[in-house]
Amino acid sequence: MNKTLPKVxxxxxxxxxxxxxxxxxxxxxxxxxxxxxxxKDLEVPMVAIGIKWKQGYVDQYIGQDGKPVDTYRVYEYDFLEDTGVKVPVEIRDRKVWLKVWKCEKFNNVPLYLLDADLDENADRLLTAQLYGWFAEERVAQEIILGVGGVRALRELGIDVDVYHFNDNHPVFAGLELIREKMEEGxxxxxxxxxxxxEIVFTTHTPVPAGNEVHPHRLLEYMGAYLNLDYWQMNRLGGDPFNMTVAALRMARIANGVAQLHKETANDMWSFVEGRPEIIGITNGVHNGTWQDERIRKAYENGEDLLKVHQEIKKELIEFVEKRTGVKLDADKLLIGFSRRAAPYKRSNLIFTDEKLIAPYLESGKIQIIFAGKAHPNDYTGKGIIADIIKYAKKYPNSVVFLENYDMEIGAMLTRGCDIWLNNPRRPQEASGTSGMKAAMNGVLNCSILDGWWPEACNHGVNGWQFGDGKGVDDFETLEELDAHDAKCLYEVLLNEVVPTYYENKTKWAEMMRESIKSTQEKFSAARMVKEYYDLMYIKK
Known part of the structure; x- marks a missing residue:
């Protein structure tokens, strides 16, 4: 892409x-x-703004009682460049200084990270925990990201044409831009x-809890008003102040992260007067990070994909044994399920009819690896993990839970499993990029038609769908939907997936090839970034 593009x-x-x-x-x-x-790969003019989280998100292990236990520790990094820049923001009527670090280590465009952990700050722990604590700290962190981010760009001398808000957390950057212009008269x-x-916006989760709402009294107390008054803030975000609504009203264009999500988002936010069009730009993943080089070469050279996959699968099995002591069987069907533990994702759906699935687990004909964290304050999510641990103890040779989910676990699973299982309540999965990673590694998706999968699925050719496209609006209760989807899962898994794996390896290999063919370019991050420039960043 050329160098005359807008700076983002x-x-x-x-x-x-x-x-x-x-x-x-x-x-x-x-x-x-x-x-x-x-x-960075495409050499487009972009910089990124984020926060240097001193303690990261959370380390989450399983305690002796089978329940998740949260722990925190301080992380130090010697590869961050000190820009020499500090910028102030005002939080609770106190000045908070933010040090600006730069990261380019991972073949990425410049990423500037804001850090409040300075001697001169009374509130130096504000950038300690990602998504930690409660409402006051969350608003403070969003002031740091948005207001501090704009001020850092100014101090660094970086001229920007387009501000891209990924989710609603950066909204206060828009307020800072408005404040600047009002100060100019x-x-x-x-x-x-x-x-x-100047602003474009990507909306994500269609689950209400993922779209933050704050009382105006809190925003004014924290310093988020930025010299605006109640009526101006109310015009942007309503009362209480809805971060997504405000982002929509401050953006000239917005996007959902899949074509189905575009429809869901337009319906969900149809009440917002003054919002822009919400278009669909389906997410993608970075091939160089997530696609195993061996499987890519085997695919391009027309070599035996099953042979290469089996080698990668054995590496995953060794990884699991080191982590858990459980030795899985490389010749048996291996299902991966790795998701944040949230009710709508239904991590434990496969256990709905335990009598039906038990013989497959007892014999090892079906093996399942689970992974994922719950938010530290989400006790429902932690209960879901505890339920999975119960089944892992009951079927110790076929059900495994990997603690403290991270990128390493994600890469191992999306390369080494045979099946990638996904069963959210449609249409509550905005995109679901892990399935893309699996697909371009020849790991076959078995998924509800939600998120990205309706755009990719060719049932029985490059993977499988179950649930018949039905969702929350098709049933009177969630219990009815869950029962329907569980039944559909069993029908496809036991009558199509399992027989194909054990009885028709030729077809399985053909499906692996088709899975890679249909996803490695169409669902790449490169395609996504190009679409962002073509459809969002460049003004028509």
Whole structure:
């Protein structure tokens, strides 16, 4: 791509660049990391803004009682460059200084990270824990990201044409841009219209809990008003202040992260007056990070994919044995399920009819590896993990849970499993990029038609779907939907997936090849970044 493109500043709360660089939580951060790597590959003019999280997200292990236990530790990095720049923000009527670090280590465009852990700050722990603590700290962290990010760009002398807000956390950057223009003499309306020309917005989760809402009293107390008044803030985000609504009203264009999600998002936010069009730009993943080089070469050279996959699968099995002591069988079907433990993702759906699935687990004909963390404050999610641990203890040779999920575990699973299972309540999965990683490694998806999978699935050719495209609006209760989807899962898994794996290896190999063929370019981060420039960044 050419160098006359607009200069983009990409704002995100988290970045997944490397398993040992603990400034990420999960899918949002991995997506952001893949984007700034692909931007580097394409040589496009982009910089990124984030936060240097001193304690990362959370280390989460399983206690003796079978329940998740949260631990925290301090991480130090010797590869970050000190820019020599510090910028102030005002939080609770106190000045908080932010040191600006630069990271380019992971073949990514420049990533500038804001750090409040300075001697001159009374609130030096504000950048300690990603998504930690409660509402006050969350608002403070979002002021740091948004307001501090804009001020850092100014101090660094980086001229920006487009500010890309990845999710609603950077919203206060828009307020800072409005404040700047009003200080130059513009009216609020003029400043808002001018700011809208500079901002694009990616909306993510369609689950209400993922779209933050804050009381105005809290925002004013924390210093998030930035010289605006209640009526101006209310016009942007409503009362209480909805971060996603405000982002939509401050952006000239927005996107959902899959074509189905585009429809869901437009329906979900149809009540927002003054919002822009929400288009669909389906997520993608960075091939160089997630696609095993051996499987890519075997695919390109027309070699035996099953043979190469079996080698990678054995590496995963050794990895699992070192971590858990459980020795899985490389000749038996291996299912991977790796998700944040949230109710709508239904991690334990496969155990719905235990009598039906038990013989397959007892014999080892079906093996399952689970992984994923729950948010430290999400006790429902922790209960889901505890339930999986119960089954891992009951079927110790076929059900495994890998603790403290990170990028290393994600890469091992999406390369080494035979099947990638995904069963959210449709349409509550915005995208689901782990399935893309699996698919371009020849790991066959068996998934609900949600997120990205409706765009890729060719049932029985490059993977399988179950659930018949039905979702939360097709049933009176969630219990009915869950029962329906569990039944459909069993039908496809036991009557199509298992027989194909054990009785028709030729077809399995053909499906692996088709899986890679249909996904490695179409669902790449490179394609995604190009679409961002073509459809969002460049004004039409």
């Amino acid at each position: 500043a990409y704002f995100c709360m988290e970045y997944g660049l490397d398993t040992n660089f603990k400034i990420y939580s999960g899918g949002l951060g991995i997506l952001a990391g893949d984007i700034i790597k692909a931007a 513009m009216s609020f309306n003029e400043a808002l219209e001018k700011t809208r020309e």
